[in-house]
Amino acid sequence: MSLQAPRGTRDxxxxxxxxxxALVETFAGAAELxxxxxxxxxxxxxxxxxxxxxxxxxxxxKEMYEFRDPGDRHLALRPELTASVARAFVQHRPPxxxxxxxxxxxxxxxxxxxxxxxxxxxxGAELFGSDDPQADVEVIALAWRFCTGLGLRELRLVVNSxxxxxxxxxxxxxxAAYFERRADELSAQGRETLGRNPLRLLxxxxxxxxxxxxxxxxxxxCWSEAAADHFAAVLAGLESLGIxxxxxxxxxxxxxxxxxxxxxxxxxxxxxxxxxxGGGGRYDGLVxxxxxxxxxxxxxxxxxxxxxxxxxxxxxxxxxSGAADVFVVDVTGGGEATLLAEELRGAGIRVERxxxxxxxxxxxxxxxxxxxxxxxxxxxxxxxxxxxxxxxMRAHGATATGESVQRRxxxxxxxxxxxxxxxxxxxxxxxx
RNA sequence: UUGACCGUAGCUCAGUUGGUUAGAGCGCCGGGUUGUGGUCCCGGAGGUCGGGGGUUCAAAUCCCCUCGGUCAACCCA
Numbered sequence: 068m069s070l071q072a073p074r075g076t077r078d079x080x081x082x083x084x085x086x087x088x089a090l091v092e093t094f095a096g097a098a099e100l101x102x103x104x105x106x107x108x109x110x111x112x113x114x115x116x117x118x119x120x121x122x123x124x125x126x127x128x129k130e131m132y133e134f135r136d137p138g139d140r141h142l143a144l145r146p147e148l149t150a151s152v153a154r155a156f157v158q159h160r161p162p163x164x165x166x167x168x169x170x171x172x173x174x175x176x177x178x179x180x181x182x183x184x185x186x187x188x189x190x191g192a193e194l195f196g197s198d199d200p201q202a203d204v205e206v207i208a209l210a211w212r213f214c215t216g217l218g219l220r221e222l223r224l225v226v227n228s229x230x231x232x233x234x235x236x237x238x239x240x241x242x243a244a245y246f247e248r249r250a251d252e253l254s255a256q257g258r259e260t261l262g263r264n265p266l267r268l269l270x271x272x273x274x275x276x277x278x279x280x281x282x283x284x285x286x287x288x289c290w291s292e293a294a295a296d297h298f299a300a301v302l303a304g305l306e307s308l309g310i311x312x313x314x315x316x317x318x319x320x321x322x323x324x325x326x327x328x329x330x331x332x333x334x335x336x337x338x339x340x341x342x343x344x345g346g347g348g349r350y351d352g353l354v355x356x357x358x359x360x361x362x363x364x365x366x367x368x369x370x371x372x373x374x375x376x377x378x379x380x381x382x383x384x385x386x387x388s389g390a391a392d393v394f395v396v397d398v399t400g401g402g403e404a405t406l407l408a409e410e411l412r413g414a415g416i417r418v419e420r421x422x423x424x425x426x427x428x429x430x431x432x433x434x435x436x437x438x439x440x441x442x443x444x445x446x447x448x449x450x451x452x453x454x455x456x457x458x459x460m461r462a463h464g465a466t467a468t469g470e471s472v473q474r475r476x477x478x479x480x481x482x483x484x485x486x487x488x489x490x491x492x493x494x495x496x497x498x499x
Numbered sequence: 500u501u502g503a504c505c506g507u508a509g510c511u512c513a514g515u516u517g518g519u520u521a522g523a524g525c526g527c528c529g530g531g532u533u534g535u536g537g538u539c540c541c542g543g544a545g546g547u548c549g550g551g552g553g554u555u556c557a558a559a560u561c562c563c564c565u566c567g568g569u570c571a572a573c574c575c576a
Binding site for chain 1: 500528529530532534535536537549566567568569570571572573574575576
């Protein structure tokens with residue numbers, strides 16, 4: 068194996084790629100139903116865009132693909148999309164509220180694992196320009212409705228509030244003081260984390276740390292009245308929609324720009340440490356950090372690859388069928404198949420055919436495998452008589468319909484005939 | 500970045516204490532009606548045993564390095 072896709076990346080081939088696209092289209096439908104329009108932003112940005120947003124986070128400090136272009140611009144492949152979208156907002160200042168959805172690959176230099184890649188796809192949505200808790204609710208509801216719409220049942224919504232900037236800092240101080248006091252009980256790695264960012268310690272999985280974390284101060288005590296009211300309103304909104312959630316006072320997200328609401332969606336169908344399918348929250352200072360006005364925002368992103376893993380685990384959201392409508396079998400050299408296929412495709416019919424002048428038997432086999440419901444046969448007899456043979460494939464109820472399995476029809480009628488047959492089938496299929 | 504396990508045909512895997520031309524199932528191709536698909540029968544193609552180096556008379560098998568995957572820590576989608 069000399070040449071292969073770089074570590075942590077992969078090729079997604081036919082049925083899987085169709086499934087990926089279907090998932091994105093489903094998301095687009097849900098988002099646009101809620102008034103979000105798509106934003107397509109560059110896959111790389113000036114490195115400053117990400118630096119300003121998360122200097123202290125691992126994602127920005129050690130996982131970015133940085134490079135200089137031939138013009139010596141210092142750039143980075145985007146490790147996340149919220150910063151890019153916020154930058155686009157600052158640059159274009161669309162009317163408020165601005166509601167945008169997005170989809171696409173992101174890049175982080177991490178050690179790959181199941182459900183964790185160096186290039187991975189996310190879908191997400193952001194709402195800029197409102198600090199109304201109902202905006203938080205709308206955003207969470209969109210994520211929830213989309214995920215449950217994929218057929219995911221074993222999904223857990225975890226929510227928390229990180230308070231306002233001052234609350235967050237007060238909490239950070241209280242947390243740091245607490246952990247310092249019990250530093251000798253922490254693991255060596257835990258003490259290291261404490262020096263960098265005490266918040267991170269809250270998601271440690273080492274047993275020694277867990278014991279200490281269990282007694283750590285809770286964010287609730289640091290909330291301002293406004294932040295507490297906001298969070299209460301968000302929870303009330305979720306309840307009014309019947310969206311089940313769990314409160315986790317120790318939920319902190321990986322990016323440091325979150326204020327007030329933070330949430331995460333995890334799947335119990337995924338085992339291992341990679342059970343989070345996505346998350347988001349409110350980031351009221353982000354736009355200002357990027358040089359824009361004090362505009363609040365709230366949003367989320369979902370990991371497409373993990374969503375699909377969760378769908379696999381729950382047996383939902385299968386890949387769309389790649390089956391052809393018609394397979395053209397031509398044993399007169401293949402030229403007729405070319406003409407017929409193009410004619411039928413021009414009429415919107417999904418057509419497959421064989422190449423290389425294979426035997427009729429081989430072509431019929433290929434027709435069977437293609438999943439086509441109908442086969443069009445062209446042999447020397449048909450060619451001479453200006454006809455084609457139309458055959459109902461066995462896997463698709465050839466005998467059940469009661470009609471003869473194969474009949475000859477004039478070549479010039481074939482497109483209209485097939486269009487009619489397929490339309491009838493579609494109508495029957497939709498009423499079943 | 501750290502540790503553990505793994506890497507044999509397109510796919511899923513066998514391969515006995517290192518020992519002759521490395522096997523199976525599925526898939527693929529051809530034949531079994533000189534114009535007809537599933538099943539069945541027969542035949543065939545396809546492998547630098549992830550790569551490199553070493554030990555040995557002899558390495559898929561043992562050792563080292565490396566690449567890739569998986570699991571955990573870390574981190575996160």
